[in-house]
Amino acid sequence: MQITETKTVTETKEIYVAPCLKCGSADIKLWDCGYTEGNVGGGVCKECGHEGKQGWIGSSPSKEQLAGIWNAANDIDTLITAENTKIEASRRTITELESLRRERADAAARKGNLGAKLQHVQRLKEEGAALAEKANDAAQEAVELQRATEVEAFFESFKLSVTLSIERGELPKPYALEEGEAYQHLGAWDSGMVAKLNTGQSKYSPQWKALIDWGAGNGLKVDCLYTWDGGGTRSWHVLTVKPMP
Numbered sequence: 001m002q003i004t005e006t007k008t009v010t011e012t013k014e015i016y017v018a019p020c021l022k023c024g025s026a027d028i029k030l031w032d033c034g035y036t037e038g039n040v041g042g043g044v045c046k047e048c049g050h051e052g053k054q055g056w057i058g059s060s061p062s063k064e065q066l067a068g069i070w071n072a073a074n075d076i077d078t079l080i081t082a083e084n085t086k087i088e089a090s091r092r093t094i095t096e097l098e099s100l101r102r103e104r105a106d107a108a109a110r111k112g113n114l115g116a117k118l119q120h121v122q123r124l125k126e127e128g129a130a131l132a133e134k135a136n137d138a139a140q141e142a143v144e145l146q147r148a149t150e151v152e153a154f155f156e157s158f159k160l161s162v163t164l165s166i167e168r169g170e171l172p173k174p175y176a177l178e179e180g181e182a183y184q185h186l187g188a189w190d191s192g193m194v195a196k197l198n199t200g201q202s203k204y205s206p207q208w209k210a211l212i213d214w215g216a217g218n219g220l221k222v223d224c225l226y227t228w229d230g231g232g233t234r235s236w237h238v239l240t241v242k243p244m245p
């Protein structure tokens with residue numbers, strides 16, 4: 001013989017309820033109106049009265065459902081994700097509209113006289129040139145960033161060399177800026193290099209200032225001295241440190 005038994009299983013679940021977006025309070029009451037049709041529910045902040053609710057939610061909603069409604073209007077990460085989704089949708093719409101504009105213009109140009117067609121070709125050329133310029137700017141920016149990184153890496157290696165020498169109880173070796181990328185970018189053959197770095201006229205003044213500040217923070221005065229060979233065919237700079245006076 002077989003019999004059946006029905007039992008209700010009680011399940012306990014942790015439900016996340018976001019703090020109130022308006023006042024930050026974590027004291028949130030989840031509620032619903034209890035209507036059988038056209039029910040309204042969500043959450044309300046007990047601190048400031050801010051509500052996060054939704055209509056037409058069905059009768060006897062679960063706490064999880066109510067928390068979901070509240071969180072959608074109050075959880076910062078959820079809100080950011082929702083805004084990003086809107087941005088994505090707008091971007092797609094703009095791309096579609098732009099291609100529609102192009103199609104319409106193409107269609108109009110095909111119908112027009114030679115003057116209209118020529119105008120269309122000119123516009124396309126202008127658009128192409130504008131795009132190429134944009135790409136050029138981006139490429140130039142990448143090059144500048146790369147150079148700044150190389151100068152920074154050079155200063156970092158100097159800092160490391162100074163630190164290791166002093167900690168080993170040795171005198172820091174003068175650090176010559178006479179070849180390599182940093183030499184090129186900084187224009188280290190030019191006797192005016194340090195003045196340009198000091199007065200913000202060099203692109204790398206921020207990196208230089210960071211080096212000076214690092215020295216000052218460690219009780220060191222960083223100096224950069226201009227020097228040249230006997231024949232006067234080559235010139236460069238040498239980085240040194242001395243104790244702060």
Ligand SMILES: [Zn+2]
Pocket residue numbers: 020021022023024025045046047048049050
């Ligand atoms: Zn509140």
